[in-house]
Amino acid sequence: MSWRDRPRCDETPAWALLQAHAQHHFSAAAGGDAFDLRRVFADDARRFDDFSAPAPHIFADLSKNLLDRDARALLVQLARECRLPEHCAAMLAGAPVNGTEGRAALHPLLRLPDSGDGKRDASQIARSTSADRQEMLIFSERIRNGDAFKDVVHIGIGGSDLGPRLAVQALAPHTLECTGARGPRLHFVANMDGHELDGVLARGLDAARTLFVIASKSFGTAETLLNARSATAWLRAQGVRDVAPHLVAVTARPDVARAFGVGRCLQFADGVGGRYSLWSAIGLPLAIALGADGFRALLAGAHAMDRHFADAPLESNLPVQLGLLDVWYRNFLNASSRCVAPYHHGLRRLPAYLQQLEMESNGKSVDARGRPLAVASAPVIWGEPGTNAQHAFFQMLHQGSDLVPVEFIVVSQPAHALAGHHQALIANALAQSRALMLGQVHVQPHLRFAGNRPSTTLLLDELSPASLGALLALYEHRTFVAGSLWGLNSFDQWGVELGKRLATGIEAAWQHPTADASLDPSSAGLLARLRRH
Numbered sequence: 001m002s003w004r005d006r007p008r009c010d011e012t013p014a015w016a017l018l019q020a021h022a023q024h025h026f027s028a029a030a031g032g033d034a035f036d037l038r039r040v041f042a043d044d045a046r047r048f049d050d051f052s053a054p055a056p057h058i059f060a061d062l063s064k065n066l067l068d069r070d071a072r073a074l075l076v077q078l079a080r081e082c083r084l085p086e087h088c089a090a091m092l093a094g095a096p097v098n099g100t101e102g103r104a105a106l107h108p109l110l111r112l113p114d115s116g117d118g119k120r121d122a123s124q125i126a127r128s129t130s131a132d133r134q135e136m137l138i139f140s141e142r143i144r145n146g147d148a149f150k151d152v153v154h155i156g157i158g159g160s161d162l163g164p165r166l167a168v169q170a171l172a173p174h175t176l177e178c179t180g181a182r183g184p185r186l187h188f189v190a191n192m193d194g195h196e197l198d199g200v201l202a203r204g205l206d207a208a209r210t211l212f213v214i215a216s217k218s219f220g221t222a223e224t225l226l227n228a229r230s231a232t233a234w235l236r237a238q239g240v241r242d243v244a245p246h247l248v249a250v251t252a253r254p255d256v257a258r259a260f261g262v263g264r265c266l267q268f269a270d271g272v273g274g275r276y277s278l279w280s281a282i283g284l285p286l287a288i289a290l291g292a293d294g295f296r297a298l299l300a301g302a303h304a305m306d307r308h309f310a311d312a313p314l315e316s317n318l319p320v321q322l323g324l325l326d327v328w329y330r331n332f333l334n335a336s337s338r339c340v341a342p343y344h345h346g347l348r349r350l351p352a353y354l355q356q357l358e359m360e361s362n363g364k365s366v367d368a369r370g371r372p373l374a375v376a377s378a379p380v381i382w383g384e385p386g387t388n389a390q391h392a393f394f395q396m397l398h399q400g401s402d403l404v405p406v407e408f409i410v411v412s413q414p415a416h417a418l419a420g421h422h423q424a425l426i427a428n429a430l431a432q433s434r435a436l437m438l439g440q441v442h443v444q445p446h447l448r449f450a451g452n453r454p455s456t457t458l459l460l461d462e463l464s465p466a467s468l469g470a471l472l473a474l475y476e477h478r479t480f481v482a483g484s485l486w487g488l489n490s491f492d493q494w495g496v497e498l499g500k501r502l503a504t505g506i507e508a509a510w511q512h513p514t515a516d517a518s519l520d521p522s523s524a525g526l527l528a529r530l531r532r533h
């Protein structure tokens with residue numbers, strides 16, 4: 001049987017076994033026998049070791065999850081019955097796993113290292129991917145080390161923004177800004193809300209020495225084109241006659257970008273999905289900030305995770321174990337969301353990045369064969385960095401009515417030397433996961449904490465280009481694992497199209513009130529009020 005004909009999770013024998021297991025051991029109806037983290041730790045001295053999973057650059061403690069050995073074994077059985085290993089091998093080999101768009105998911109190929117002699121011992125697509133990367137890195141080094149540009153403004157949205165923005169923030173101590181090296185300042189603009197571009201242009205940019213990077217896979221995204229047009233108009237208004245040298249496109253559609261009037265095009269393959277594109281020329285601002293070696297280190301970290309995903313047995317394969325855990329919580333324990341709490345200021349945009357990665361990939365209700373799903377898919381991903389989050393929504397995590405698995409991300413080595421901060425930060429992360437698990441008995445109801453609330457802790461030695469690469473690749477593959485079991489195509493995103501189309505109609509109706517008749521009464525009423533201002 002090929003990966004195309006794989007059964008969906010709810011069609012397997014393991015699914016029914018998992019349902020029975022969850023009902024007998026994990027539901028309130030199981031009464032005193034229900035799984036309790038405090039009891040299993042007391043009964044099992046080996047639980048931490050047994051439920052820990054080392055992977056490249058990351059150590060994962062899964063022991064504080066609502067999961068026992070039987071459930072874990074059944075989940076692995078489920079993965080086998082769903083032919084996950086075959087699907088994974090097909091995706092990594094560049095098979096056309098994105099059926100509705102008739103293409104592969106090429107992001108792991110972007111991370112393949114060059115072979116020793118400088119040539120790639122790989123397919124034609126891998127070789128052209130390598131050539132694209134080479135071209136981007138030569139360009140980024142020129143911008144980084146040259147004098148032509150003092151400011152680089154990266155314009156892009158969704159996958160053409162979230163990855164580079166997150167990575168530049170996360171790796172700030174390694175970038176130009178913090179190492180004191182010469183080089184341009186970096187700015188990001190995503191929203192079509194003019195406040196964002198206006199705010200960047202107001203930072204004292206000298207038009208003659210400003211480069212705009214227009215990052216759009218399709219080169220057809222409304223927000224990006226609007227910002228790119230306004231940037232071009234600004235250059236002209238500031239007296240720049242020849243704007244083309246100030247505009248570089250990063251795109252899979254160089255034909256469209258050239259027609260726009262850019263002076264330079266950096267290309268990447270159509271088979272690289274937007275939310276998986278940090279590793280391509282979309283990473284240009286990161287390459288400028290880090291330098292070519294730093295960018296290659298990011299790719300190497302991600303590649304190490306790719307190898308782990310491809311080679312490690314399912315039982316000790318971290319992306320597989322996390323993806324299975326996601327299915328377990330979503331479908332057997334009915335958790336409708338997962339909270340991500342990075343205890344590192346550099347990872348403050350990670351929840352936003354993961355929202356696109358996981359919810360755009362797996363927020364679907366039909367399977368890859370077009371059949372309605374019989375089970376729930378992607379949970380809501382949400383979060384904020386610790387310790388800020390503790391002073392906002394952790395109340396709900398500790399005493400609210402919903403089951404929310406929490407993911408703590410902790411980094412051992414800080415990149416600052418301020419006394420006392422790091423230990424206090426880490427102590428808080430560990431304390432929160434302990435508090436969720438232990439709870440508190442108290443005579444007063446409002447001071448009671450039920451406890452037995454689950455969490456995972458991902459531990460990184462340091463936040464380096466390599467460890468960030470590994471972390472993001474881990475999340476990509478975990479998302480693929482859950483999507484594969486749900487039977488989804490995790491690589492398309494048709495759900496974003498309808499709203500875009502309707503926006504065009506509303507924009508037209510703004511100018512022509514007679515067109516209001518084509519709108520529903522609520523939208524027409526709101527538009528009428530808005531027009532008055």
Ligand SMILES: O=P(O)(O)OC[C@H]1O[C@H](O)[C@H](O)[C@@H](O)[C@@H]1O
Pocket residue numbers: 157158159160215216217218219220221224274275360493496
């Ligand atoms: O890179 P672009 O083609 O401009 O696309 C930017 C973003 O917009 C789309 O609507 C999708 O939702 C995203 O997956 C994509 O990353």
